[in-house]
Amino acid sequence: MKTLAALLLMTSAASAxxxxxxxxxxxxxxxxxxxxxxxxxxxxxxxxxxxxxxxDVARFLSVEGGREYLTRVPGVTNAxxxxxxxxxxxxxxxxxxxxxxxxxxxxxxxxxxxxAGRAHPLVGEAxxxxxxxxxxxxxxxxxxxxxK
Amino acid sequence: xxxxxxxxxGMVRRLARMNSRRGVLATIGGLITGGAMFxxxxxxxxxxxxxxxxxxxxxxQSTGNPMDPGDPASCDYWRYCGIDGFLCSCCGGGTNSxxxxxxxxxxxxxxxxxxxxxxxxxxxxxxxxxxxxxxGRCLCNRNEGERPMFRPQLNNDINWCLGTASAAYTCxxxxxxxxxxxxxxx
Numbered sequence: 001m002k003t004l005a006a007l008l009l010m011t012s013a014a015s016a017x018x019x020x021x022x023x024x025x026x027x028x029x030x031x032x033x034x035x036x037x038x039x040x041x042x043x044x045x046x047x048x049x050x051x052x053x054x055x056d057v058a059r060f061l062s063v064e065g066g067r068e069y070l071t072r073v074p075g076v077t078n079a080x081x082x083x084x085x086x087x088x089x090x091x092x093x094x095x096x097x098x099x100x101x102x103x104x105x106x107x108x109x110x111x112x113x114x115x116a117g118r119a120h121p122l123v124g125e126a127x128x129x130x131x132x133x134x135x136x137x138x139x140x141x142x143x144x145x146x147x148k
Numbered sequence: 149x150x151x152x153x154x155x156x157x158g159m160v161r162r163l164a165r166m167n168s169r170r171g172v173l174a175t176i177g178g179l180i181t182g183g184a185m186f187x188x189x190x191x192x193x194x195x196x197x198x199x200x201x202x203x204x205x206x207x208x209q210s211t212g213n214p215m216d217p218g219d220p221a222s223c224d225y226w227r228y229c230g231i232d233g234f235l236c237s238c239c240g241g242g243t244n245s246x247x248x249x250x251x252x253x254x255x256x257x258x259x260x261x262x263x264x265x266x267x268x269x270x271x272x273x274x275x276x277x278x279x280x281x282x283x284g285r286c287l288c289n290r291n292e293g294e295r296p297m298f299r300p301q302l303n304n305d306i307n308w309c310l311g312t313a314s315a316a317y318t319c320x321x322x323x324x325x326x327x328x329x330x331x332x333x334x
Binding site: 025028029033036049078 | 299
């Protein structure tokens, strides 16, 4: 157990910290337990299932309503973790799977923000809202990620 | 009476003429040795009574790793704490692999199980194998930590053959994908 703790300390020190992620190991475990089953280990998702997030999830931050959408999407609002850990998990997801699109002035999500989003969850309308937001994404040279 | 005497004498003498004494001893010795060796043959073990917690007619297995204790062909194996289905270990596959001709579903339900060897909780992914009819052997339904349908990512009554060419469920694996931390640890 001591070696494990030491290992965790080393890994978290080596990655020099992601914004808004106090405990990367915990965030990864929460990802594995709550998200990876459907979004897959590399966040590429599946056809007719959980959408892909790899290489484009942080682009939602660049359009109006996108940040709010990320706090209200069903997979986030239903996650079986506290709002503080949910903020950590979302910040970890953005930094891990789409660091290229993470804005330089990115303000990490907080527990309060996640709690506010959870109070107004998207349900059946989530795919429609997502498609509308994706249409507003600024154009890119190479179309990264699966355009759903 | 005399005839019976003669008849039996004749039979015994014929038997004695045709068989050597040493030959009889060798045959008896062979039978004793052979009988002792017979249960050691794999066929005898496979059809023998179930040992420990295994299933009838299923040969006990071992990972060969003392840190991964138990019998993967038994429902009591530690990684199966949240499983609901047929064990691929009994179906031509293993805890980490699918039987030939089936496809492992990339979409899974994931939980944690306590490894008794090191008392650490490991993150287990219950990948279903899909594409052939249900295996039907070694049904194991433990469901520890399973949650109702309104937490679909933690429910194992769903057919998790999603993202595979066929949605036909064959059997279930239990793959270690990580180590979990206790609440408040790290």
